[in-house]
Amino acid sequence: MLMIEDFMRQGGFMMWPLLITLVIVIGIVLERAITFRRFTAVLPDELLDDLKEACKKDPSRKLALDICKATKSPFANVFARGLKNADRSADTMDLAMSQEAGVEVPNLENYLTGLKTIVGIAPLLGLLGTIAGMILSFKEVSEHGLASPTAVMKGVAEALVSTATGIAIAIIALIFYNYYASLVKKIVEDIEYYGSELTNFMTGRVA
Numbered sequence: 001m002l003m004i005e006d007f008m009r010q011g012g013f014m015m016w017p018l019l020i021t022l023v024i025v026i027g028i029v030l031e032r033a034i035t036f037r038r039f040t041a042v043l044p045d046e047l048l049d050d051l052k053e054a055c056k057k058d059p060s061r062k063l064a065l066d067i068c069k070a071t072k073s074p075f076a077n078v079f080a081r082g083l084k085n086a087d088r089s090a091d092t093m094d095l096a097m098s099q100e101a102g103v104e105v106p107n108l109e110n111y112l113t114g115l116k117t118i119v120g121i122a123p124l125l126g127l128l129g130t131i132a133g134m135i136l137s138f139k140e141v142s143e144h145g146l147a148s149p150t151a152v153m154k155g156v157a158e159a160l161v162s163t164a165t166g167i168a169i170a171i172i173a174l175i176f177y178n179y180y181a182s183l184v185k186k187i188v189e190d191i192e193y194y195g196s197e198l199t200n201f202m203t204g205r206v207a
Helices: 002-011 015-040 044-056 061-070 074-084 090-109 113-149 149-203
Strands: none
Touching: 015 074, 015 090, 015 113, 015 149, 044 061, 044 074, 044 149, 061 074, 074 090, 074 149, 090 149, 113 149
């Protein structure tokens, strides 16, 4: 705890805004991890196979819809919307699932903008701390000349600590932003692919 306090003190006043950005990054990362686990808890190919078997046993699709209702997954919600429109044309069924996906997918992108913003803000906050530290150094030099090298080095150290902290936070935010953005892209592709597979099965359409 003392090491953290010393580190914060060495970095100057800009360490507190940087600490807030770090807390925000951690919060977003944990929240997104829970959300993505809910999306990936059920494999879409296995769910699709279960729905196909259910439709073969019960052409009325009630059994398949019950499976979707019991499955806590956005894929299940998309497939359920498609099954409800299976009596219509293939294009209509695809459109219905696309509309449902339009409701589900934005939930995946929540707070990712926050991560991306912090990627840009954190280094700037660190740079501001650098400028403040350098101003302190120049002030000490102007008042005491080079006879007080310790005070000068203190300002330089403050500048370096805040800059390094800002860059480190930006790197962490960027890594998780890219990771979650790639997951969003994969889930969207899976929804489109398996949604088309369901349409092909229900309508006899060949993709």
